Amino acid sequence: MTPEMSQEQAPTPSLSEMLAQTPSAGAILAAQRKQLGMSVDEVSAKLKLSHRQIEALETDRYDALPGNTFVRGFVRNYARLLQIDAQPLLHYLESHLPQEAPQAALPRLQSETLPTLRPGGSPGQSSFLLAVLGGLALALIAFGAYWLVQQSRQEPILTLPETQAPVVLETPAPIAQSAPVVSAPAIEAAPAAVPPEPALPAQAAALTPALPAAQPTPAPATAAPTLPPATTPQVTPPAVVPAPTGEIRVVAKQESWVQITDANGRRLVNELLPAGQVRVVGGKPPYQVRIGNGRQTELYYKGKATDLGPYIRVDVANLELN
Known part of the structure; x- marks a missing residue:
């Protein structure tokens, strides 16, 4: 070999x-x-x-x-x-990654034990010690409350304004008014021919022959009165509050790291989202979006779903939203 x-x-x-x-x-x-x-x-x-x-x-x-x-x-x-x-x-x-800074822990309030008053002690001295210890305890409590308030202010929660749906008033259809019924005037029957009296031949000669049967006169057609068009009350719909421009919503179906930067270079999101977490942010478009686990993450921009498939390279989605 x-x-x-x-x-x-x-x-x-x-x-x-x-x-x-x-x-x-x-x-x-x-x-x-x-x-x-x-x-x-x-x-x-x-x-x-x-x-x-x-x-x-x-x-x-x-x-x-x-x-x-x-x-x-x-x-x-x-x-x-x-x-x-x-x-x-x-x-x-x-074993080679740098140590990350631990999160600040809430300071623990140390409990102060009050001294036991002895019969031989001075009443004035005991009262002074109680006042000093009480003041220290109140100061520690106030400091702890102030610290909690400051911590809560550092993490604002983004709340989207609720959009009120406009109220649509239905205008009732105008009631069709029937044309007034015009009754034809009653046709009076012609009086029967009066037979001439034999004693008055001159008057008999002057009498006209019997009138023929009266023909019924058709009632004149009466035009239906023209109704004024029903006036629809002008209803001003309430102003619809527009959704925040450039709204981005990210839904992590599995653990995924997300980084979103707006046009000002400000990072809106730069963290690892656990499975089931949702982040909603907004800023100045265009946005640079980078998602680590793109196949298991959903992205919505201005209320519409964005398909991440064309932008995924080796499970990392990189795209720009305008």
Whole structure:
């Protein structure tokens, strides 16, 4: 067997062995990228990350990245792009990520024990001690209440104004008025012909023959009176409160990190959303939106659902909302 054949059949070291031989996870990512013939610009375009962030990952400068949660997501997506197992790299990160500052804890109020009055003590001195201790207790209580109020003011809750539906008044249809019934005048029967008296021949000659039967006269057609059109009362609908412009609603069906920046460069959202959480924000469009777990996240803009499928690259959705 020749040396060339033995070198070709040598097994490829696993990722855990590479971690043991190389100083860091960033070096493994850089070596695998170079082995695949990919440049930093190509990785930046596919992962939708900046050139500076790719260099920070490969040089283990995790303090230059947004946070530990984002670093884990970046490394997981980078490993998936390079077609290597991400678990050894994530295990390496647990002991090399910078410590995040712990959240401020509520100061505990120390309980003061009141001294026991002894019969031999001075009444004036005991009263003075009680007053001092009572004042200290009140000061501690007031400080604790002030601290709670300040903490509650630092985290305002965004409440969307409720939109009142306009009231539509139905105008009743005008009641059709029937045309007035005009009764035809009664036709009086013509008086019967009076027979001539025999004693008066002159008057008999003057009498006209009997009138023919009177024909009924049709009643004149009476036009229906023209009714004035029903006036519809002018109802002014109440002003509809418009929805806030540029409203963005994010629904995380699974755990997903979300970053939203408006036109002023202000970060409206920059956090890891647990499953089932909803965030509603608004600012000045256009918005730069980046969602880590895009396939398990729903995005609504101005009340309409936005399909994230065309914008997803390696589970990371990057898009701009106008």
